[in-house]
Amino acid sequence: DIQMTQSPSSLSASVGDRVTITCQASQDISNYLNWYQQKPGKAPKLLIYDASNLETGVPSRFSGSGSGTDFTFTISSLQPEDIATYYCQQYDNLPRTFGQGTKVEIK
Amino acid sequence: QVQLVQSGAEVKKPGASVKVSCKASGYTFTSYYMHWVRQAPGQGLEWMGIINPSGGSTSYAQKFQGRVTMTRDTSTSTVYMELSSLRSEDTAVYYCARGPTFQHWGQGTLVTVSS
Numbered sequence: 001d002i003q004m005t006q007s008p009s010s011l012s013a014s015v016g017d018r019v020t021i022t023c024q025a026s027q028d029i030s031n032y033l034n035w036y037q038q039k040p041g042k043a044p045k046l047l048i049y050d051a052s053n054l055e056t057g058v059p060s061r062f063s064g065s066g067s068g069t070d071f072t073f074t075i076s077s078l079q080p081e082d083i084a085t086y087y088c089q090q091y092d093n094l095p096r097t098f099g100q101g102t103k104v105e106i107k
Numbered sequence: 108q109v110q111l112v113q114s115g116a117e118v119k120k121p122g123a124s125v126k127v128s129c130k131a132s133g134y135t136f137t138s139y140y141m142h143w144v145r146q147a148p149g150q151g152l153e154w155m156g157i158i159n160p161s162g163g164s165t166s167y168a169q170k171f172q173g174r175v176t177m178t179r180d181t182s183t184s185t186v187y188m189e190l191s192s193l194r195s196e197d198t199a200v201y202y203c204a205r206g207p208t209f210q211h212w213g214q215g216t217l218v219t220v221s222s
Binding site for chain 1: 142151152153154157166168169202204206207208209210212213214215
């Protein structure tokens with residue numbers, strides 16, 4: 001199975017700050033990586049697919065980069081509505097595997 | 108628009124089985140694989156398996172092999188996930204999600220396992 005190591009597990013930042021989350025795959029997954037946002041009591045929402053493509057309707061302050069084994073997710077200017085838990089997920093192979101999640105809070 | 112509507116919450120006793128449904132609409136049902144993902148309280152996302160609605164073939168996470176069965180009914184555009192021999196650790200919200208990029212998710216079904 002491909003292991004996805006996501007860090008940090010939580011972070012606290014101020015409104016307007018740049019926030020970065022990393023995700024490392026245990027083997028090369030090319031660009032088969034998604035990023036999701038999950039708010040309490042809700043299903044995850046796809047934000048980024050194929051490592052760097054912004055899903056339709058998602059604000060441009062969200063971005064993703066990387067390929068192979070190392071990936072980065074960035075919120076360029078944190079907004080109060082971005083408070084959520086973020087997950088990476090690989091879809092290169094079965095079983096699909098998720099990172100452990102990063103809880104983003106406002107300082 | 109694409110919609111995945113799941114069945115309602117369930118409360119089960121240890122050792123019982125649960126069957127959760129996910130009714131798809133707004134697209135050609137047989138054109139996209141469907142995945143099942145669960146989330147225990149306060150925990151992360153855990154992939155359970157995948158079904159091809161066209162032919163019915165499945166692949167399950169090793170952790171659930173022997174306990175999970177995924178099926179589909181093409182006449183109603185519905186996929187099902189049945190989990191047997193339930194234990195307290197199976198208490199979770201269960202989601203269906205349309206492949207390949209999990210762009211669309213069901214609303215989730217809470218399954219509570221308690222004596």
